[in-house]
Amino acid sequence: MADFNLTTALLGGLLIGLSSTLLLLFNGRIAGISGIVGGAISFGRDSRWRWIFIAGLLLGGWLYEGVISHGSGLVSAPQSTPISEFAPVSMILGGLLVGFGTRLGNGCTSGHGVCGLGRLSFRSLVAVLTFLATGFITVFVTRHLLS
């Protein structure tokens, strides 16, 4: 098994759950990132809060990478994120499939995973098991059959 940090994994997960709860409790909205991005780029009446959420998401990523990961004392073992090898074909093909697929299937890891499972939605459970299965198969094919 790979080395991993149980504390930051759980703590990060709790923050994601907290964020989703805040958005639902105050604004009545589901923190599903694919739905938020899809709504934002359609520039309808309700797109403003979505753009603001996306700005926050970027700001949060920057706050972690630029401040917290440099040993702010907030976490016991902060770690900055390694830059992975440039993989343009995987990014473009993967991004297109993720964009189209999440809109067709009404959600991604956050909408169906964190929020849908949190609501005990059967639809979301089916979606989660499906994308996990095809994710496992895809990595098996690319890492073990093709290379």
Added chain:
Amino acid sequence: MMKQLEKQDLLALISGIVFGVGLGLSQMIDRQRVLGFLDLAGVWDPTLLFVLAGAVAFTVVAFRFVLRRKVPLLGDKFYVPSRSDIDIKLVLGAAMFGVGWGLSGYCPGPGIAALALGSWNPVLFVLALVAGMFAFQRYEAGQ
């Protein structure tokens, strides 16, 4: 005094920031961690399992209390999906998403938060993600 809409905007910003920090802290913005989790036949990385477990453990409990309310604190209704049917679009869409996830190591949230890393991978991913969503809009409009 802040207007209701401004308070909602502020809440969306705070929620987005907390989400982004959570993705960073849990290392989900590192695509190799995600690919490591999806690689059952390799050196398996359990990180994502614990991130999802932590997040769902929180929402399962908290959502129960939140959804007992008639209305959210700053709005007039909950925008919660009401469908419970399983259709081909759900399964096909989720299947496509999983393939793209396995190819890139990014899902939408981490892909966007990883833009902060200053690497080209998330930039290309997010551009393609948006293009895929526009393609879906055209497909749906033509249905």
